[in-house]
Amino acid sequence: MARSGLPGRPGVPSVSDDWLDTVAGAAAAACQAPVDLLGEYLALLAGAAINGRRPDPWELDAVRELGRRAAAQGVSARRAVDLYLSAAWRLWRQLPVVSRSADPEKVRAAAEAVLRVLDDAIGVLVDGHQSERRDMIRSEEALRREFVDDLLRGDADVSGxxxxxxxxxxxxxxxxxxxxxxxxxxxxxxxxxxxxxxxxxxxxxxxxxxxxxxxxxxxxxxxxxxxxxxxxxxxxxxxxxxxxxxxxxxxxxxxxxxxxxxxxxxxxxxxxxxxxxxxxxxxxxxxxxxxxxxxxxxDLLVYRVLARDQAAIVDLVRDVLGPLDQVRGGAGVLLDTLQGYFDAGDVATEAARRLHVSVRTVTYRLARVAQLTGHSVARPDQRFALQAAVLGARLLEWPGKPLPVEP
Known part of the structure; x- marks a missing residue:
């Protein structure tokens, strides 16, 4: 595992020993994580144990970037932390200051220094991992929104x-x-x-x-x-x-x-x-x-068909139902009667029940419609024209709104 920057600095031990690489490899294998995510972390622990040195800000920034790299590579935060903890206890067992020292105070001081560096490193590692995950989520959400918009719009780039x-x-x-x-x-x-x-x-x-x-x-x-x-x-x-x-x-x-x-x-x-x-x-x-x-x-296909040619449906409503406006109070009552009759399956008794009027009133109103419009619900061809006109009137919200004026 290549290392740079730390060897040769005043007060910092040489970390070129092969045992650090061995520790790193064992920890990576145990945690099934890339060994390069450790970076110079083991050297920082060794420096803390031997000389009590705390990491410089730029060294912690490097660990933070390793956390971001772990997230980008799909390594979970838990596995990255496990890797660092595994590497720490494996390194501790092989540190010369621990294995060769008979001075308990020296071992205690080394342990305290290592734990401080471990705490610092884990903190910035997780911070970097979370930061990268947030960026990835925002990027994924943006891509997802863009994909959904293009999918629902019907993007012309079929292969894309x-x-x-x-x-x-x-x-x-x-x-x-x-x-x-x-x-x-x-x-x-x-x-x-x-x-x-x-x-x-x-x-x-x-x-x-x-x-x-x-x-x-x-x-x-x-x-x-x-x-x-x-x-x-x-x-x-x-x-x-x-x-x-x-x-x-x-x-x-x-x-x-x-x-x-x-x-x-x-x-x-x-x-x-x-x-x-x-x-x-x-x-x-x-x-x-x-x-x-x-x-x-x-169930609404007929409305889609009617709505596609507004000029035609306006003509139909005006020509077929326009005469209903001649009655006192406007066309609303007769139009509602027609709608209720069609909705009831052309059964006057059912239409009367739904409209809360007598059957005689329904038949009178239908006769009045035939008289004014020249279209009778009793004749299939005229009934179709009436129902289509009623549907069109509902789409145009007539007679509540005036019919659009032809250009």
């Missing part, structure tokens, strides 16, 4: 994303679901919720092809799609949505959550596509006033 995903245990060649959890009040920290969900998701799906992160004040969960033999894609997405909401509901604080579950898609862009479905689903749920704790992207 595949390579970057490997350290996180994600095979982007497979299909994945995304689920997105948001607080209903939109406030409060979500880090604890993400930590809890990560434990649950790993326990349920394993530690491969899963990812739990936070983004834009929401918790993002990525899990692998189940094989067809186990469950269909819709069942799997429903399962992950219910699982996440169930776990979040158990958290203290009484916070209410809404979870959107996306469908499964393969490939690099599959995660981004499923994530976008979740974002749109939460947006639709808010605009439509959906009370469901778990919303599924597959």
């Amino acid at each position: 994303m595949v390579e970057r995903a490997e350290p996180f245990g994600i095979d982007l060649g497979k299909s994945h679901h995304v689920a997105l959890a948001a607080r209903r009040d939109g406030r409060g920290a979500i880090d604890r919720a993400a930590t809890v969900l990560e434990r649950v998701v790993v326990d349920r799906f394993g530690d491969r092809d899963v990812l739990v992160a936070t983004k834009d004040g929401r918790v993002v969960v990525v899990v692998p799609a189940r094989p067809p033999a186990a469950a269909g894609s819709s069942a799997a997405s429903a399962d992950i949505g219910a699982l996440i909401h169930g776990e979040l509901s158990r958290l203290r604080g009484g916070q209410r959550w809404q979870v959107a579950a996306g469908r499964a898609f393969p490939g690099v862009y599959g995660v981004a596509k499923s994530y976008e479905e979740c974002r749109e689903s939460l947006a639709f749920a808010e605009r439509l006033g959906l009370a469901s704790d778990v919303v599924h992207a597959r």
